[in-house]
């Protein structure tokens with residue numbers, strides 16, 4: 001059954017517990033999970049090599065990062081810097097628009113959660129009723145961005161198209177190109193992840209024929225250092241892997257097992273890559289989907305561009321049998337990638353429905 005608005009849903013920031021397996025409360029049983037004080041930097045250029053030895057050399061580092069940290073910086077990713085820079089330029093141009101213009105694309109009016117999230121309009125509200133200190137624009141898989149001729153974009157949870165600002169010609173074209181490029185990278189990286197797990201490199205290919213990826217350009221204004229307001233609440237990402245272009249301003253922090261928030265400042269020319277809940281679950285908690293948050297105390301405006309690389313929406317995200325040592329009971333409440341995504345987005349965007357600041361922009365169905 002498709003989820004309906006208003007249905008009892010998870011609270012953003014809490015892991016989605018529909019089958020009791022997602023999120024950070026159920027950590028890997030490995031003693032080293034969360035044992036880090038800094039985030040490893042990996043030159044991933046070997047993933048593109050025809051030589052297995054090169055691919056394996058990357059995979060060994062990827063495995064260590066994924067079991068211990070859940071995050072790594074990826075150098076040598078192959079996405080042209082110029083393309084990334086242009087994405088940031090478009091983001092700035094989008095956010096410069098008047099509020100009313102941006103609200104024409106209000107994300108809470110789209111059943112598939114595409115479009116504009118206003119400042120303080122997502123996350124868990126503080127006592128002042130305001131939530132995350134960021135504004136964002138979301139886009140992702142739809143019929144136009146689908147590259148699988150066999151797929152009809154018919155997921156029951158995630159139907160619909162992207163919404164684009166018509167007054168910014170070139171925006172859709174560039175963001176669509178960027179989407180295709182990072183999706184390609186995701187597919188190659190997923191092969192390396194399979195190798196890192198000791199599996200045939202094409203093990204995830206059937207999960208990724210029409211991956212339900214989404215991407216975001218986000219604006220995090222600086223907060224007073226005396227303010228406790230977060231840019232983004234602590235959370236884990238929902239998908240398989242996240243490829244974050246972090247921009248130039250330090251604000252991302254990652255939680256280690258000692259409860260310390262470890263800063264993940266931008267490193268030029270790298271993506272911050274992290275394990276999402278899907279990959280944690282597929283690996284039966286061997287790879288960890290680590291909690292992180294955004295807090296901008298730098299005094300500078302910040303743009304960041306996360307790309308959420310997801311399995312096909314209809315895929316049921318259960319542990320891979322090849323990774324289970326014995327016939328482990330994996331529960332009976334199996335959820336699909338599309339269902340997880342819709343659930344997460346509904347929970348994240350509750351303030352857009354409930355805060356009087358935004359309610360007048362809601363279109364009554």
Ligand SMILES: O=C(O)CCC(=O)C(=O)O
Nearest residue numbers: 237246252292294304306
């Ligand atoms: O902007 C960042 O540094 C991270 C954003 C993030 O964690 C997210 O959008 O899920």
Ligand SMILES: [Fe+2]
Nearest residue numbers: 235236237292
């Ligand atoms: Fe995140």
